[in-house]
Amino acid sequence: MDLSEAHALLDPAPLALETGYERLASGVLHVACRTELHGCTGEMFEWWFRFRPNTQQYIWWHPADHVSSAWAEAQDGTHIGSIHLVEEHFSGSPAEKLAIQFRHPHEYFDAAAYDEARDRGAISAAVCGRVGMGDAPARTGSGEILGGRLLHMGRDTPSGMALRSHFYLGEDMPAQGHGAEEIKAAFPDAFGQALLMHCYNEFTFLSRFLPSLYIAEHRDSVKVRLPW
Template structure:
């Protein structure tokens, strides 16, 4: 599935690639991970990214791979869009890597009318989308858009919890620099796809174990939690 076909993620029906990776014609990589987050909701996931975890909470999230976390950009309390997550993390055995994740409005990736319909129809209950850049000073466009790759975390509420689809595109902007598909493939090797696939599944499985309790504690004044007995 090419990035231009991302509107397919707005439908709840299974895709040909739900868990795995593929090399695209331009040499870039597409990685797909599905994580069943039992007891979680899309509201919880979007709140998590608005909460903007510090390093301690970032390590709570993935105690194996996560190393450090700071934030920049637009830090408005009511949205994660416009914020930038500046992290150091491992990817399932790959050496620690500096990354910048710039969260963007979903309509940058999806047709606005289709995205709106999917939200209204409960085909999706959350969308966390953005641009991924290598390093803490990644290349950018003149307008400040981070160049490198893309990420999309798309969730749908079910009776048992959140069905989360995570899709990553690595090397997305490299062909525009004049690199051939073979050169792009050299820049984003297949072992990175395997590592990211495993990392993302582990990351959100870990998060599913702590997210409901954290969300309940942080919202207890507005939504008093119900005791489980």
């Protein structure tokens, strides 16, 4: 599924690739991961990125792989526009520095179709962005980070939230003059497997503490139901 076909994520119907990785004709590596976040909601998921976890909280998110967390260009009340500067391993690989620039979902989906899907509950969370290598990756003249793309799309279910995570690694490389073989060398299939394992594990870890943390941060405005 090319990035241009990502509108399929607005429909809960199963995709041909829900979990796995594939090499696109352009050479771009597409990684898909579906995770069930039991007890979580889309509101909690989006709030986690507005909360902007520090290094200690980032390590909670993945105790084995995550190393450090910092934030740049952050704005109050939204994660959109902020840049998450992280260092992390991918399932045992050497640590990498990444810059994740969060963007509005309308950049990736038709605005009317996205809003309609959100209104009818087909989507309850959307965290989308651009991913560059290093803490100061290349940018376009208007400030967009060059590199890959990530799309985290959530849907509330009776047991929690179903999360679809899709990554497009090397998405900007064809426009920069790099051929398919160069992209494959930069992002080999083994990296796709490592990212898939990392993604599934980190969001499984997140689901274990996110509800409690969200309630603790909103206890004056959220009605808490205790089990006794």
